[in-house]
Amino acid sequence: MKVLIVENDKKLAKTMMEALETGNECQVTLSYDGADGLKKAETGEFDLVVLDADLPKKDGITVLRELRQSGNQVLTLMFAESN
Numbered sequence: 001m002k003v004l005i006v007e008n009d010k011k012l013a014k015t016m017m018e019a020l021e022t023g024n025e026c027q028v029t030l031s032y033d034g035a036d037g038l039k040k041a042e043t044g045e046f047d048l049v050v051l052d053a054d055l056p057k058k059d060g061i062t063v064l065r066e067l068r069q070s071g072n073q074v075l076t077l078m079f080a081e082s083n
Contacts, residue, residue, distance in 0.1 A: 001047045002029070003027070004049045005020075005050045006031045006032075006055060007055075008033060029046070033055055034055035047074070048076070049075070050077050051064060051077065053078055
């Protein structure tokens with residue numbers, strides 16, 4: 001499974017990547033802002049996108065909206081961090 005994680009907190013992104021790759025057959029790609037994440041997701045090469053709602057350059061809701069408007073129906077898990 002190919003997974004794209006779009007998360008601006010680099011430590012959290014790497015922790016998620018390690019969790020998905022350890023003991024699983026996942027290939028994980030990281031992105032740290034919404035604009036880059038959208039560009040990567042639009043390639044159509046991912047089975048799952050893990051998307052933070054609060055991202056720099058383009059927020060997660062906008063990324064998901066633009067993906068869907070372009071016809072991309074990739075499985076997406078969006079999360080929002082609470083402080």
